[in-house]
Amino acid sequence: MSAVAERFKIRHRLPPARWPTREEAARARLFQPARIGPIVAEQRSWVPAMVPWRATDDGFVTDEVLAWYARFAEGRPGVLVVEATGIRDIASGPLLRIGDDRFVPGLRRLVETVRDRSDGRTRLFIQAIDFVSVRRRPEPEKFFRRFLDVDAPLRRRLAEATGNTVWFDAPESAVRERLVGAERTLIDGVLDDRQRESLDYGYRERIWDTHLPHIRELPRVLPGLFAEAGRRAREAGFDGIELHYAHAYTMSSFLSRLNTRDDGYGGSREDRVRLPLEVLRAVRDRVGADYVVGIRYLGDDVVAGGSDVRDAAWFGTRFAEAGVDYLSVSKGGRFEDAKQPRVGEAVYPYTGRSGYECMPTVLSDERGPFGRNVPLAARIRRAVREAGYETPIVTSGGIGTFEQAEEILERGEADFVGAARQSLADPDWFRKVRLGYGHLVRRCEFTNYCEGLDQQHKQVTCKLWDRVDVDAPGVRLARDGKRRLAPPSWTPPKADAP
Numbered sequence: 001m002s003a004v005a006e007r008f009k010i011r012h013r014l015p016p017a018r019w020p021t022r023e024e025a026a027r028a029r030l031f032q033p034a035r036i037g038p039i040v041a042e043q044r045s046w047v048p049a050m051v052p053w054r055a056t057d058d059g060f061v062t063d064e065v066l067a068w069y070a071r072f073a074e075g076r077p078g079v080l081v082v083e084a085t086g087i088r089d090i091a092s093g094p095l096l097r098i099g100d101d102r103f104v105p106g107l108r109r110l111v112e113t114v115r116d117r118s119d120g121r122t123r124l125f126i127q128a129i130d131f132v133s134v135r136r137r138p139e140p141e142k143f144f145r146r147f148l149d150v151d152a153p154l155r156r157r158l159a160e161a162t163g164n165t166v167w168f169d170a171p172e173s174a175v176r177e178r179l180v181g182a183e184r185t186l187i188d189g190v191l192d193d194r195q196r197e198s199l200d201y202g203y204r205e206r207i208w209d210t211h212l213p214h215i216r217e218l219p220r221v222l223p224g225l226f227a228e229a230g231r232r233a234r235e236a237g238f239d240g241i242e243l244h245y246a247h248a249y250t251m252s253s254f255l256s257r258l259n260t261r262d263d264g265y266g267g268s269r270e271d272r273v274r275l276p277l278e279v280l281r282a283v284r285d286r287v288g289a290d291y292v293v294g295i296r297y298l299g300d301d302v303v304a305g306g307s308d309v310r311d312a313a314w315f316g317t318r319f320a321e322a323g324v325d326y327l328s329v330s331k332g333g334r335f336e337d338a339k340q341p342r343v344g345e346a347v348y349p350y351t352g353r354s355g356y357e358c359m360p361t362v363l364s365d366e367r368g369p370f371g372r373n374v375p376l377a378a379r380i381r382r383a384v385r386e387a388g389y390e391t392p393i394v395t396s397g398g399i400g401t402f403e404q405a406e407e408i409l410e411r412g413e414a415d416f417v418g419a420a421r422q423s424l425a426d427p428d429w430f431r432k433v434r435l436g437y438g439h440l441v442r443r444c445e446f447t448n449y450c451e452g453l454d455q456q457h458k459q460v461t462c463k464l465w466d467r468v469d470v471d472a473p474g475v476r477l478a479r480d481g482k483r484r485l486a487p488p489s490w491t492p493p494k495a496d497a498p
């Protein structure tokens with residue numbers, strides 16, 4: 001067993017929960033209003049972005065998307081963030097898209113649904129994402145016959161490894177056939193690191209692959225693409241746009257210490273933050289000063305050679321200076337340490353140590369999963385406050401009780417408390433707590449059944465409710481016909497409850 005696996009084998013119990021009375025809840029920090037740039041959220045509860053795989057294959061809002069967000073809206077969190085939504089007009093499977101005006105009417109319906117179901121109490125943002133190419137792990141034969149680039153360095157390494165100079169000029173097809181079925185030691189000697197990775201994990205682009213024209217031009221095209229996404233978000237009626245600068249994707253990779261671009265957009269901190277700032281300014285220019293523009297980014301990459309909280313505190317201050325309206329702090333979720341996928345599957349950035357830190361489970365180290373990322377938010381918040389900015393900070397990661405949330409706010413570690421999986425387990429939970437029905441909260445067990453579904457791009461559901469009353473009339477089922485797509489509804493026992 002590896003040292004990491006060794007450390008992550010303590011099974012933690014859920015922390016005990018003492019739920020407040022309705023009167024206590026009314027006085028609680030969690031349920032007080034707070035400003036986010038030009039707007040005010042009614043309370044400090046927050047549902048961070050979660051991809052549920054319910055869009056059409058061309059990225060449009062479906063009835064299932066509407067039903068999903070309606071259900072979160074019924075819990076009336078202060079803020080609800082719509083899943084990572086693609087800013088380009090390119091095929092990306094059932095992931096929502098905002099890369100063209102034709103997506104606006106569906107997104108507008110989504111906004112109206114959330115307004116209606118939350119009684120206008122929930123502020124709604126949409127997360128805008130860009131990502132570069134990640135291919136599935138190939139069949140080795142296919143890799144050698146079709147994908148491998150047979151260039152001069154490869155021929156040289158093959159000649160050296162076999163002690164046979166014939167490979168310098170042999171027909172390309174002969175080189176390929178020699179490698180199909182070759183023993184692993186030969187393959188390891190012949191492929192360079194990136195080729196070996198493409199064989200074992202699937203081809204994956206880096207934002208520092210500047211020899212590729214579409215990667216080189218990212219700094220030229222991304223500000224405009226994000227700005228247009230911001231305009232569409234505003235037109236659709238969202239209260240704001242969240243720029244996805246976190247996890248394994250394009251913008252996070254620009255911020256990462258791993259970014260070695262040599263065109264002024266990589267290397268030093270100043271150069272790594274340059275494009276993220278240019279994107280922020282472009283969005284701000286397009287949407288205006290009276291519209292929320294937030295950023296979700298990493299407090300720590302959690303991969304060898306990546307950025308840490310010192311970088312993140314510095315970036316946070318730069319974003320605040322540039323007028324971002326909030327900072328939502330996440331952690332890890334990178335490709336660099338992801339597990340090897342099976343042949344035919346794509347690498348998933350939440351399978352390694354950094355993935356663990358992003359969505360921590362009860363099988364953990366001594367520290368356990370609960371509120372595990374809060375220190376990052378606290379450190380960033382301190383740096384931003386010391387620089388003189390009041391930018392609100394959002395934390396998330398293993399939070400699922402009222403006391404946890406209240407203590408975070410009381411200690412001044414964050415200004416908003418995010419709960420993704422706890423809200424998936426029970427979208428009514430904030431409302432239940434506020435109305436004094438905390439004892440009815442269906443508590444997330446933090447074992448990541450939902451994340452397993454996400455990994456397979458299956459419609460995301462929660463194990464605590466997806467088999468409940470599946471035969472009841474009107475219940476919509478997942479494509480596998482076995483799971484309900486939304487939890488049973490809950491109405492407060494008192495008819496007049498807000």
Ligand SMILES: Cc1cc2nc3c(=O)[nH]c(=O)nc-3n(C[C@H](O)[C@H](O)[C@H](O)COP(=O)(O)O)c2cc1C
Nearest residue numbers: 048049050051083084359396397398419420421454
């Ligand atoms: C099914 C699923 C999908 C997610 N999709 C996104 C996403 O689209 N964007 C994002 O920033 N984070 C995403 N996350 C991460 C969550 O927003 C959150 O940071 C993480 O789950 C840790 O918080 P929690 O412990 O409250 O769940 C996703 C998490 C889950 C479980």
Ligand code: SF4
Nearest residue numbers: 444445448450462463
């Ligand atoms: S499936 Fe498990 S981890 Fe996911 S929300 Fe439900 S209880 Fe929590």
